[in-house]
Amino acid sequence: MDAPAATETLTLVEAARRAALQEMRRDPRVWVLGEDVARGGLFGQYRGFLDEFGPDRVVSTPISESTIMGAGLGAALVGTRPIIEMRIFDFAMCAMDELVNQIAKVRYMFGGQARPAVVVRMPHGIWRNSAAQHSQTLESWFAHLPGVVVAAPSTPADTAGLLVAAIRSDDPVLFFDPKNLFGVSGKVPAEIAPLPFGRARRVRRGDDLTMVAWSAILPDCETACAALAADGIGVDLIDLRTLWPWDEDAVAASVARTGRLLVVHEAVQAAGFGAEVVARMVERLGPAALRAARRLGAPRVPVPFSPPLEEAVKVTAAKIVAAAKAALGA
Amino acid sequence: MADTAPAGHNARRLVDLYRTMVRIRAFEETALAAHRAGLMPGPLHVSIGQEAVAAGVCLNLRPDDRITSNHRGHGHAIAKGAGIAGMMAELFGRAGGHCGGKGGSMHIADFSVGMLGANGVVAGGIPIAVGAAQGLRLIGSDAIVACFFGDGAINRGPFLEGLNWAALYRLPVLFVCEDNGVAAFTRADEVTAGAGAVARAQAIGVAAESADGNDAAAVDAAAGRLVAEVRAGGGPRLLHLRTYRLLGHTSTDAAAWRPEREVAEARARDPIARLRARLVDAGTPAAGLDAIAAAAAAEMTAARDAALAAPWPDPATAWTDVLDADRAGAA
Numbered sequence: 001m002d003a004p005a006a007t008e009t010l011t012l013v014e015a016a017r018r019a020a021l022q023e024m025r026r027d028p029r030v031w032v033l034g035e036d037v038a039r040g041g042l043f044g045q046y047r048g049f050l051d052e053f054g055p056d057r058v059v060s061t062p063i064s065e066s067t068i069m070g071a072g073l074g075a076a077l078v079g080t081r082p083i084i085e086m087r088i089f090d091f092a093m094c095a096m097d098e099l100v101n102q103i104a105k106v107r108y109m110f111g112g113q114a115r116p117a118v119v120v121r122m123p124h125g126i127w128r129n130s131a132a133q134h135s136q137t138l139e140s141w142f143a144h145l146p147g148v149v150v151a152a153p154s155t156p157a158d159t160a161g162l163l164v165a166a167i168r169s170d171d172p173v174l175f176f177d178p179k180n181l182f183g184v185s186g187k188v189p190a191e192i193a194p195l196p197f198g199r200a201r202r203v204r205r206g207d208d209l210t211m212v213a214w215s216a217i218l219p220d221c222e223t224a225c226a227a228l229a230a231d232g233i234g235v236d237l238i239d240l241r242t243l244w245p246w247d248e249d250a251v252a253a254s255v256a257r258t259g260r261l262l263v264v265h266e267a268v269q270a271a272g273f274g275a276e277v278v279a280r281m282v283e284r285l286g287p288a289a290l291r292a293a294r295r296l297g298a299p300r301v302p303v304p305f306s307p308p309l310e311e312a313v314k315v316t317a318a319k320i321v322a323a324a325k326a327a328l329g330a
Numbered sequence: 331m332a333d334t335a336p337a338g339h340n341a342r343r344l345v346d347l348y349r350t351m352v353r354i355r356a357f358e359e360t361a362l363a364a365h366r367a368g369l370m371p372g373p374l375h376v377s378i379g380q381e382a383v384a385a386g387v388c389l390n391l392r393p394d395d396r397i398t399s400n401h402r403g404h405g406h407a408i409a410k411g412a413g414i415a416g417m418m419a420e421l422f423g424r425a426g427g428h429c430g431g432k433g434g435s436m437h438i439a440d441f442s443v444g445m446l447g448a449n450g451v452v453a454g455g456i457p458i459a460v461g462a463a464q465g466l467r468l469i470g471s472d473a474i475v476a477c478f479f480g481d482g483a484i485n486r487g488p489f490l491e492g493l494n495w496a497a498l499y500r501l502p503v504l505f506v507c508e509d510n511g512v513a514a515f516t517r518a519d520e521v522t523a524g525a526g527a528v529a530r531a532q533a534i535g536v537a538a539e540s541a542d543g544n545d546a547a548a549v550d551a552a553a554g555r556l557v558a559e560v561r562a563g564g565g566p567r568l569l570h571l572r573t574y575r576l577l578g579h580t581s582t583d584a585a586a587w588r589p590e591r592e593v594a595e596a597r598a599r600d601p602i603a604r605l606r607a608r609l610v611d612a613g614t615p616a617a618g619l620d621a622i623a624a625a626a627a628a629e630m631t632a633a634r635d636a637a638l639a640a641p642w643p644d645p646a647t648a649w650t651d652v653l654d655a656d657r658a659g660a661a
Contacts, residue, residue: 072461073461077465102458110437111430149653244655
């Protein structure tokens with residue numbers, strides 16, 4: 001029997017740093033561009049990179065989002081493998097042509113001549129009362145967009161494994177770092193293996209309800225599941241980890257067993273990815289197989305600044321417990 | 331109008347320019363006729379009257395240099411060496427097109443000759459070009475990138491961002507502003523404040539100059555000088571080339587809003603006719619030039635016929651060239 005692989009307890013942001021570091025050491029074609037990356041990046045996710053790799057591979061850029069995104073694509077078209085750092089997701093709004101019309105299209109539109117091997121890192125979500133332009137979760141937009149992989153991990157190990165896979169991918173990967181969880185710790189292997197896209201992780205096993213979630217809402221889901229367990233309710237909690245591709249099989253197997261589905265996301269509920277998950281399960285299993293099929297997301301308002309206002313609109317463990325009980329009562 | 335060949339321009343180089351220009355003209359006239367006959371789907375933007383820009387710039391590029399182009403990009407692609415059969419098939423949406431029929435006229439690309447793609451979005455190629463230059467440097471190549479865009483692109487943000495970026499990192503990019511004086515149906519000077527592309531580039535610290543974009547020898551001379559500076563590591567340059575779009579924005583646009591006299595005057599400055607007159611004046615036999623034009627017409631007619639005879643793409647190929655993850659899912 002093999003000895004267990006060496007692991008270390010790391011914060012999520014450090015796990016992400018180690019993953020990028022490992023890949024930049026492994027492959028000289030990998031480089032990173034974005035605002036302040038030579039100073040370590042906004043969250044320290046590139047700390048020490050400049051000293052090790054130099055200014056040609058660790059490129060601090062002007063605040064020119066269109067060109068950060070587009071230059072990353074151009075550099076990929078000549079055979080390099082850029083990590084495009086957008087600082088926070090909301091700023092990627094300034095680079096939508098480059099992301100949607102260019103990166104997502106070139107492989108297909110040029111008949112396979114182009115391989116846009118880029119990772120676009122976009123830390124997203126509610127974080128330190130940052131208000132409407134620094135708190136968004138719009139990952140469902142990109143699940144709707146042909147031509148991109150969408151990753152939205154929630155743990156240090158998954159972040160590290162998916163980031164390695166993203167950097168090695170010949171397809172463009174939109175990587176939504178859960179910025180509110182950057183300080184959360186967990187075990188990460190010293191040698192980080194790529195984690196395949198489209199494989200969900202069962203967080204806890206239960207027979208009464210299937211709960212599907214991803215990204216920064218996972219800890220709240222776990223808190224809710226513990227409270228539900230205390231009331232004798234067993235939840236099968238599934239972290240999708242990637243939204244495209246997503247692990248339909250894992251969700252379907254769980255729902256076939258529990259008969260009840262609740263999808264929880266930090267993003268606005270209306271037209272969120274939860275709607276897709278519910279719709280696919282109804283199509284796949286048939287409406288009779290589901291005694292409940294529900295979503296819980298935020299109301300369709302921008303994220304407000306003031307703590308009590310933000311608290312009022314965001315999805316919380318208490319709201320998840322209530323939604324789960326409502327699903328069980330159905 | 332008398333064109334004087336700059337020193338160093340020999341007749342053979344001018345004939346090379348002439349050949350490229352008549353091939354571009356023949357390609358586009360052939361495509362336009364087919365489009366107007368209802369044989370070609372989708373929008374078609376031709377560059378008839380602007381051929382000296384593509385020919386003059388690309389004559390100074392190496393095979394491993396890259397270009398990015400725009401929606402009016404057939405000429406750039408042909409001048410860079412893109413295969414005609416693949417281009418024509420692509421325009422007709424047939425199997426055998428460079429993009430397998432998935433791109434069409436607006437998305438012609440031929441990576442095998444360094445043509446990184448036309449672009450359906452104005453200024454869309456600018457960030458891609460500067461990134462390609464950055465990537466080439468990273469992999470140790472001394473190839474450069476020529477980035478073609480029109481006068482309309484200088485009013486988009488990526489123009490400012492891209493020039494600043496290229497200057498900041500001293501990237502090997504030749505920006506080519508192909509100024510045909512009109513952004514779709516609006517005159518460029520009605521929507522452009524200040525002194526235009528050259529002044530804007532200079533304000534950012536990118537050395538820039540203008541030349542007559544309808545004088546192939548002048549384009550060649552200016553491009554040759556600037557390409558050498560860029561390749562020597564001098565950082566980016568911008569070449570502003572004034573030209574004239576003889577036809578409308580698309581194949582279905584008559585551009586009837588333009589005074590007839592203006593168009594007639596522009597026709598008198600047709601870059602192909604001017605180059606031909608110069609060559610004949612310098613003693614090149616007209617018969618030889620006629621033979622080049624006839625060969626170009628025959629080449630394009632044959633390419634059209636071959637494209638029309640080619641099968642449509644297999645509908646199953648609509649599901650190829652997708653994400654590896656999607657292909658795995660479909661299997």
